Amino acid sequence: xxIARQKSKRIGLKxxxxxxxxxxxxxxxxxxxxxxxxxxxxxxxxRFVVSAVVVDGRSMMPTLSPxxxxxxxxxxxxxxxxxxxxxxxxxDARGEMMVKRIIGLxxxxxxxxxxxxxxxxxxxxxPYVPKGAYTYSRQLRSxxxxxxxxxxxxxGDNRLxxxxxxxxxxxxxxxxLGLISL
Numbered sequence: 001x002x003i004a005r006q007k008s009k010r011i012g013l014k015x016x017x018x019x020x021x022x023x024x025x026x027x028x029x030x031x032x033x034x035x036x037x038x039x040x041x042x043x044x045x046x047r048f049v050v051s052a053v054v055v056d057g058r059s060m061m062p063t064l065s066p067x068x069x070x071x072x073x074x075x076x077x078x079x080x081x082x083x084x085x086x087x088x089x090x091x092d093a094r095g096e097m098m099v100k101r102i103i104g105l106x107x108x109x110x111x112x113x114x115x116x117x118x119x120x121x122x123x124x125x126x127p128y129v130p131k132g133a134y135t136y137s138r139q140l141r142s143x144x145x146x147x148x149x150x151x152x153x154x155x156g157d158n159r160l161x162x163x164x165x166x167x168x169x170x171x172x173x174x175x176x177l178g179l180i181s182l
Contacts, residue, residue, distance in 0.1 A: 049075045051178075053089060053097065059156030059163065060099050063087070063128050064180075070099070074178035082152060082173075084119070085128075087180035090154055090171050099180060100164055100171075101128070104153025111144040112137050112166075117155075128157050135159045137166040152176065 055068040064070070064087075072089050082088065086102045104110045104119060111118040115134035118124065129135070135155075147153050151170035156162025165171060 047074075049073075053099070053180075055099055057098075058161050059158050060087075060101075061158040061161075062130060063101075063157045064099060071181040072178040073181050076179055077176070082176065082179070084124075087182070088152075088154065089177040089180065091175045091177060092168065097177065098163075100154035100156055100162075102152050103155050103165070104147040104170075106147055106149050106151060108147045108153065109144050110147060110153050111142065112140060113142050129159065130157075133159050140166060148172075 051072050051074065053070055053072055055064045055066055055070065058066060082102050082105070084102055084105055088100060088102060090098050090100050092098060103117060103124065109120050111121075112135055115136060116123055117126065117135050136159075145153075148170050150173050152173065153165045154171050155164040155166065
């Protein structure tokens with residue numbers, strides 16, 4: 001016992017005298033602790049599990065309209081890979097967040113011909129794109145590109161008004177913040 005007391009004196013540890021505190025003070029400490037842990041839990045959940053976003057812009061119309069509120073699931077991608085057609089939140093080079101749809105997976109070959117998207121030389125059926133929509137790229141034209149190993153090719157559903165991988169290239173997996181839950 002003597003050794004334990006000497007160690008606590010050396011490193012400056014003391015036991016708090018909660019027995020001698022007034023009940024009001026003890027209640028105050030409890031409230032502060034609950035508030036602190038609640039805040040920490042909220043921040044952890046908001047950053048690493050699920051958060052909310054509001055859609056701004058028309059690049060995802062008709063699937064998502066400006067002002068729509070969505071939940072971003074940041075936890076699910078740790079348990080399954082992203083799939084073609086998933087709606088994701090992407091952070092671009094300027095640090096802005098955008099909602100886009102995954103079109104090309106790692107190592108896919110993407111090409112635009114006659115207003116349609118081809119993945120690995122096969123036409124990609126896109127029921128989420130408005131009828132009559134024409135998909136093209138000024139930068140890529142009809143050239144076939146290969147998506148990088150740890151990246152994804154993303155596009156908005158409203159192709160005419162979407163700034164996406166056709167303009168700035170593949171999106172690194174680290175720049176995808178999570179899946180949109182509708």
